Amino acid sequence: MIEVNGISKRYGDTLAVDDLTFTIKPGIVTGFLGPNGAGKSTTMRLILGLDAPTSGTATVNGKRYRDLAAPLHEVGALLEARAVHTGRSGYNHLLALAQTHGIPRTRVGEVIELVGLGSVANKRVGGFSLGMGQRLGVAAALLGDPATVILDEPANGLDPEGIRWIRNLLKGLASEGRTVFLSSHLMSEMEQTAEHLIVIGRGRLIADTDVATFVSTASYGAPVRVRAAQPQALAAALTAGGGRSTTLDDGALQVFGLTTERIGEIAAAQQLVLHELTPGQVSLEEAFMSITKDSVDFQHADTLPTDATTPVGAGT
């Protein structure tokens, strides 16, 4: 259980995290979504006591992280930035962390096997690939068999196989009743892993909801697909009812501006037969884009500068 209460963090003139309040419950995977620079990593660092909040509190299992007597047993964390000395072997890195809590060597071997680093554990971390580094970070997070796991962009640098591996791992951890909180900018990944979402933009809370609700909220106003026995008559009736429709290649109508309920009512009033009535669905990715588009820090310019010497990407 992670509780964040009115937490803010200011770096100079920048308010990186702005009065965030949310609770992460055990037993499910909670996703932490937001555009780059939204404050996800900062929020996690505040929870983990690496940064001090400007105001507000963050607690894990009812205590500030700093007050935990055995933090590795309570919280396992994988940070986005590397947190390993490159000159040390993976085994010695984990051993040194284990020794801070008196965790036995056998456990170090177990987590190394768990993440599949057995063959390279005695090599220096400096030679690790990004994916191997992520696996080592996961091993460190699981060293203390923690009840809460916080992972910042765990899929970073992992190949598709590795991504599937970590997805299964996280779901497994949640099913054991642990609190799993992970950030990602890969919406497709979140869609398959998370049940609940915390969405932030520019440091502010945008949504705190389950994935299905998030998608359906964002789908409001998305076009509805309708197939009817008499499409022309239906189109005319829908236009009269305040909607707008276009005909798709397969003869179905794409209807804008009307809900599925309203379309059904109009069809019934006109005694028109419907063969299909599909509510507009956007993917989590589209939902995320539509909901956070106002809070993206660096919007792409809609038009490229005409002056060819201006570097592309010089934002608005």
Added chain:
Amino acid sequence: MSATTVPTLPVRADTSGERVTLPRLIHSEWTKLWSLRSTRWSLFLAFLSQAGLGPLIALIEMSRWSHLSLQDRLTINPIDHSLGGWHLAQLAIAILAVMTITGEYHTGMIRSSLLAAPKRLPVLWAKLIVFCSVTLVLMLIAAFFGFLGGQAIFTEHHVNVALSAPHALRTVFGAALFTTMTGALCIALGTIVRRTAGGIALFVGVFFVLPGLIEILPSDTANGIHPYLPNNAGGGIAQAIQDPHMFSPWGGFLLFCGYTVVVIIIAARLLLQRDA
């Protein structure tokens, strides 16, 4: 294990006794210190300097004996010449000390360290305890090697002294103590600046550049400041023959310890306050 296998965590027995304690952090810092190649090299070089440079100087002096003037022969200082290696050992230890903490900041390891020990200060204490213990033991052994090896060579022309000679034992211990305390100071400096280059530059600046700058001042002002400079205050204990303008060996060393404590206090405060 194949990556596609659904991973499961082995179930742990009771882990309630596993919590962070200072002895455990010391154990961890011990592992951290010895598991880096740079540590082993630096400590080896420091040992070699402290143990080998004195005998090497003695060897040169004995082999050139017939060419030495009477004045040179009379001023051979068997204690300081056999222990002079501390000047180089001090540099190696100082650089290693800075790097034990700045290396963590540079690589991000500090975040792992502070996640495991979020109260933070015990990490600094453990580092100081481990580093100073290792340095003190190694440098003490090396200083005895240097002294005894040097005296064995000095016997050739009977300029050797015994360990029981005035100042001999104090200088042997002094060389090790001053080098160790320099290490403690440099761990604190590294904690404050968090950058390897900056930490080493600060050490070199205060220990080796500052004395030269003071020389530029009018001599009475310079003479008033010189005894207080860290290397002058602390170095007296590692020398048998004292500069009369400086503090007494133990008095000067006490002052140097005072400087070190002040810098450690600043480092501790910053470690607690700053975002990692």
